[in-house]
Amino acid sequence: xxxxxxxxxxxxxxxxxxxxxxxxxxxxxxxxxxxxxxxxxxxxxxxxxxxxxxxxxxxxxxxxxxxxxxxxxxxxxxxxxxxxxxxxxxxxxxxxxxxxxxxxxxxxxxxxxxxxxxxxxxxxxxxxxxxxxxxxxxxxxxxxxxxxxxxxxxxxxxxxxxxxxxxxxxxxxxxxxxxxxxxxxxxxxxxxxxxxxxxxxxxxxxxxxxxxxxxxxxxxxxxxxxxxxxxxxxxxxxxxxxxxxxxxxxxxxxxxxxxxxxxxxxxxxxxxxxxxxxxxxxxxxxxxxxxxxxxxxxxxxxxxxxxxxxxxxxxxxxxxx
Ligand code: UDP
Ligand code: MG
Numbered sequence: 001x002x003x004x005x006x007x008x009x010x011x012x013x014x015x016x017x018x019x020x021x022x023x024x025x026x027x028x029x030x031x032x033x034x035x036x037x038x039x040x041x042x043x044x045x046x047x048x049x050x051x052x053x054x055x056x057x058x059x060x061x062x063x064x065x066x067x068x069x070x071x072x073x074x075x076x077x078x079x080x081x082x083x084x085x086x087x088x089x090x091x092x093x094x095x096x097x098x099x100x101x102x103x104x105x106x107x108x109x110x111x112x113x114x115x116x117x118x119x120x121x122x123x124x125x126x127x128x129x130x131x132x133x134x135x136x137x138x139x140x141x142x143x144x145x146x147x148x149x150x151x152x153x154x155x156x157x158x159x160x161x162x163x164x165x166x167x168x169x170x171x172x173x174x175x176x177x178x179x180x181x182x183x184x185x186x187x188x189x190x191x192x193x194x195x196x197x198x199x200x201x202x203x204x205x206x207x208x209x210x211x212x213x214x215x216x217x218x219x220x221x222x223x224x225x226x227x228x229x230x231x232x233x234x235x236x237x238x239x240x241x242x243x244x245x246x247x248x249x250x251x252x253x254x255x256x257x258x259x260x261x262x263x264x265x266x267x268x269x270x271x272x273x274x275x276x277x278x279x280x281x282x283x284x285x286x287x288x289x290x291x292x293x294x295x296x297x298x299x300x301x302x303x304x305x306x307x308x309x310x311x312x313x314x315x316x317x318x319x320x321x
Pocket of ligand 2: 097099101204209
């Protein structure tokens, strides 16, 4: 294994990928060896339950640059990526899926673009999604639209987790104390200079998708809640609306009572329900506001990142509060 810092770390999260593993090695190794740079392939085994772990253990024996990190339990694609970001030592980091949907041949282009254009992030962007189902394309479009609004930055549409980032980005991501980070949102949010490389996404080389519905929902919820307290704020508005409605109902009940044609007991019941309902909803809304505030400060994100300071060397990104 390379003793010092390799030029490139290729981070590959894997969950039950025994079917694709042989093809993965066959295609990845000659390609990376051909780049003529020092590299490491950091496979994060996300608690696989099939033969993945055993196959990987064998493979490390005759591929010195192959490095293995095994998570104790299945923690999800993004968590596996987090582990990869923490452990990678490369000057550049490329994250890529195990299933060869993102062509590994493009790694050379990602590297070249980063160097030629002197950027810290190079996104792999799908030029067309015709291989996806209509439902997947529609939900994906909705997702990226919404996320652009929430993050308040340009999020490259149709950019998944196939991208290259520089060491500066890796360090900045690792310095974020928050859990449950969604890389495709957090990286554009950091705001490092970036470029794009477009490609056509292939079919899975072998095996089936490891992203079931509940994992997809998890990603969607993490995406929204990481960047917005809007759902929580909704409670305030519902509380306010409910409160106003209750006041109206109470007034109506009193008018009916005074006009003398109410059923005995009805007014007091409506009054009790209305007043208590209004108080409860308003308090809940208020609580929502405080929780939203707590949530925001508990993320402990840096207020800003400094890209350049004339006192320091050009290009040294440092954190500041
Ligand atoms: N993956 C993972 N943990 C999971 C689910 C998926 O590490 O819980 C990995 C998987 O092995 C693959 C990548 O994440 O390398 C993307 O998953 P997949 O190809 O199944 O997703 P899809 O392309 O179908 O959206
Ligand atoms: Mg895939």
